[in-house]
Amino acid sequence: MTKKTKIISILLVVLLAVLVIMANIWRRQSQVRDVRVEIDYRGADTLATGLEVAELVKHEIPTLMSKMLREVDLKEVEKAAGKSPYLCDCEAGTSIGGSVVVYAVQRRPIVRVCANGAEYYLDDRGYRVPVSSTGSCDVVVASGNIPTKGKGLRDVWKMALFFDQHPEVSPLFDQIYRDASGDLYVTPKLGSHVVQVGSAENLEEKFDNLIALYTRGLPQAGWETYKQVSVKYRGQVVCTRRNNN
Numbered sequence: 513m514t515k516k517t518k519i520i521s522i523l524l525v526v527l528l529a530v531l532v533i534m535a536n537i538w539r540r541q542s543q544v545r546d547v548r549v550e551i552d553y554r555g556a557d558t559l560a561t562g563l564e565v566a567e568l569v570k571h572e573i574p575t576l577m578s579k580m581l582r583e584v585d586l587k588e589v590e591k592a593a594g595k596s597p598y599l600c601d602c603e604a605g606t607s608i609g610g611s612v613v614v615y616a617v618q619r620r621p622i623v624r625v626c627a628n629g630a631e632y633y634l635d636d637r638g639y640r641v642p643v644s645s646t647g648s649c650d651v652v653v654a655s656g657n658i659p660t661k662g663k664g665l666r667d668v669w670k671m672a673l674f675f676d677q678h679p680e681v682s683p684l685f686d687q688i689y690r691d692a693s694g695d696l697y698v699t700p701k702l703g704s705h706v707v708q709v710g711s712a713e714n715l716e717e718k719f720d721n722l723i724a725l726y727t728r729g730l731p732q733a734g735w736e737t738y739k740q741v742s743v744k745y746r747g748q749v750v751c752t753r754r755n756n757n
Contacts, residue, residue, distance in 0.1 A: 560598035590603060623654050627656060681719055
């Protein structure tokens with residue numbers, strides 16, 4: 513590289529640095545033009561749109577659109593966006609074009625609870641997420657005697673989380689039921705029986721036993737032979753025939 517080329521390269525670097533500095537100064541002295549929200553849906557169905565969250569932020573901070581970018585409290589913006597029950601992990605920044613930008617992650621529901629006259633989701637972190645008018649999620653449904661908090665609700669969540677983490681098992685079932693004694697049941701998509709799971713403990717072992725029955729036992733016995741299959745007790749699979757024998 514010649515001396516002249518080195519000088520030109522240095523000048524270009526300096527010019528670029530000056531342009532970046534000037535752009536940042538201009539950006540900070542300009543007024544907020546809009547609010548843009550980018551949501552990572554993590555493969556789930558849409559429960560909240562970027563436009564809805566942007567309107568929420570502007571509602572929570574009525575003076576936002578009249579502020580200069582340098583005056584914007586980004587933590588306040590993150591707090592406002594976080595008031596959406598559908599979002600988590602909100603981060604805010606500003607763009608060269610004069611936008612306030614929010615980056616957020618949508619909560620990922622894993623079960624829809626329908627009990628005690630209420631209907632809501634539980635996400636993969638155990639948070640309660642309201643049903644949305646924007647869209648719905650195709651997840652397992654839980655019903656029956658489900659308390660609004662405590663161990664009973666947590667057991668339902670643990671069952672749904674097990675399904676979520678075991679994609680080889682979850683397609684086989686479409687409903688979770690909790691009875692008055694606290695036992696969990698699941699309804700398979702194939703056959704007309706119900707499966708008594710009992711507690712939400714030892715789920716790996718219980719469903720390994722159940723899948724073994726499904727692959728080696730029921731094809732020979734017939735899928736309509738039993739009205740209930742129980743894996744409630746460790747090391748046992750108890751089948752109840754339709755004639756109660």
